[in-house]
Amino acid sequence: MTRQTTGASTAAAPIAAATPAVVVDVDILERNVAAMASFAAKNGLALRPHAKTHKIPGIAHRQVAAGAVGLTVATIGEAEVFAATGIEDIFIAYPLWVDERAAGRLLALTDVARLTLGVDSAEGAQQVARSLGAAASRVAVRVEIDSGHHRSGVPPLQAADVALAAASAGLSVTGVFTFPGHSYGPGAAAPAVADENAALSAAAVSLQDAGFTELEVSGGSTPSALSSSGDTLTELRPGVYVFGDAQQWELGHCRPEDIALTVESTVVSRRTGPAGEPRFVVDAGSKVLGTDRAAWATGYGRLLDHPDARIVALSEHHATVEWPSGQDVPPLGARLRVVPNHVCLTVNLVDEVLAVRDGVAEERWAVAARGRNS
Numbered sequence: 001m002t003r004q005t006t007g008a009s010t011a012a013a014p015i016a017a018a019t020p021a022v023v024v025d026v027d028i029l030e031r032n033v034a035a036m037a038s039f040a041a042k043n044g045l046a047l048r049p050h051a052k053t054h055k056i057p058g059i060a061h062r063q064v065a066a067g068a069v070g071l072t073v074a075t076i077g078e079a080e081v082f083a084a085t086g087i088e089d090i091f092i093a094y095p096l097w098v099d100e101r102a103a104g105r106l107l108a109l110t111d112v113a114r115l116t117l118g119v120d121s122a123e124g125a126q127q128v129a130r131s132l133g134a135a136a137s138r139v140a141v142r143v144e145i146d147s148g149h150h151r152s153g154v155p156p157l158q159a160a161d162v163a164l165a166a167a168s169a170g171l172s173v174t175g176v177f178t179f180p181g182h183s184y185g186p187g188a189a190a191p192a193v194a195d196e197n198a199a200l201s202a203a204a205v206s207l208q209d210a211g212f213t214e215l216e217v218s219g220g221s222t223p224s225a226l227s228s229s230g231d232t233l234t235e236l237r238p239g240v241y242v243f244g245d246a247q248q249w250e251l252g253h254c255r256p257e258d259i260a261l262t263v264e265s266t267v268v269s270r271r272t273g274p275a276g277e278p279r280f281v282v283d284a285g286s287k288v289l290g291t292d293r294a295a296w297a298t299g300y301g302r303l304l305d306h307p308d309a310r311i312v313a314l315s316e317h318h319a320t321v322e323w324p325s326g327q328d329v330p331p332l333g334a335r336l337r338v339v340p341n342h343v344c345l346t347v348n349l350v351d352e353v354l355a356v357r358d359g360v361a362e363e364r365w366a367v368a369a370r371g372r373n374s
Helices: 026-042 056-066 076-084 100-110 122-136 156-168 189-209 246-251 345-348
Strands: 004-006 008-011 019-027 070-071 089-095 114-119 140-146 172-175 216-219 261-272 280-281 301-305 311-315 319-321 335-340 352-357 360-366
Touching: 019 026, 026 056, 026 352, 056 070, 056 076, 076 089, 076 100, 076 360, 089 140, 089 319, 100 114, 100 122, 114 122, 122 156, 140 156, 156 172, 156 189, 172 189, 189 216, 246 301, 246 335, 335 345
Parallel strands: 019 352, 070 089, 089 114, 114 140, 140 172, 172 216
Antiparallel strands: 004 008, 019 261, 261 280, 261 335, 280 319, 301 311, 301 335, 311 319, 352 360
8 A cells, every 4th residue: 555644644534434433553653662672681670561451462462572561450350361372471450449249250270370469558558458368478469659649549668567567467578669640730740750760769768777688670651661761660651652632742742653543533514713714623533532632742642644633622523623724634434534632542442453554444442451450
């Protein structure tokens, strides 16, 4: 297939699929997987990608084949899906409150995979141990640290208290982790990495002083990943890097040519905006793009082949695109590639994605962990 360069990206012929269609360019995906694996290896870091981004076993196995030590997930349900396909090392990076039903599911997972859980309180750790009973030692835990995102996690100097409570309850404490989520913002990655290093270093020292050794020190996000090093971290957990999205593009953490997932959409209506600017509507609304828009974002998404256009409004099945003045407006029926702001949401909104190589659809990949929110 012939491709033509348009602006900052590479135009592609329309895929023969009903729109909106979530399309993954496999060549770009595999390049992104290989690049992050190479970066981690060169910096002495274990790579444990967060699979909540893609939720697709075939992508997970590509990541492991490229060198990842295992996966990060957010829920027991996600862990079950990936373990069932042969992923043998899984970290649930979330402070679960484990009841009897959850305990049964966790123990079943330990029959087929090395399983690690996040904890961020003595009470949470004790609840895990209580629910698992005599089998508590089959699950490892890491203490979650708040490194500046101020979501879950404990202050660094409280980490040892949580670790000691977990160990006293019969759990194996293997390290500390954080999510530097405050790296998502213009110019925010470098300060977030500094915060992450300081917080994890202090937490690790507090655990070592309390008698814990050979600690795993885990962190990283897609915006901060390439600024990370093995000086503090032993493990890196980015997720979005496999696909890229409009947020990462706008922040400068990926290029248009690095974006592997787009939503192929059709122009269904054309309008003139309030100031006379050209506008049109494509058939990819919030039910496929999601509604995330950070305060600093310039729109609800972007068009891969037209970097100056912006999605300025969303409803369930409509995305209103503001088009640059002086350029020919796409006709009704035109196919365009939309880049979602937050790709994790888009994947979780569809049952399958279309896997494409050289512009030719090869397979349909089931989003196997879609909706596995508990």
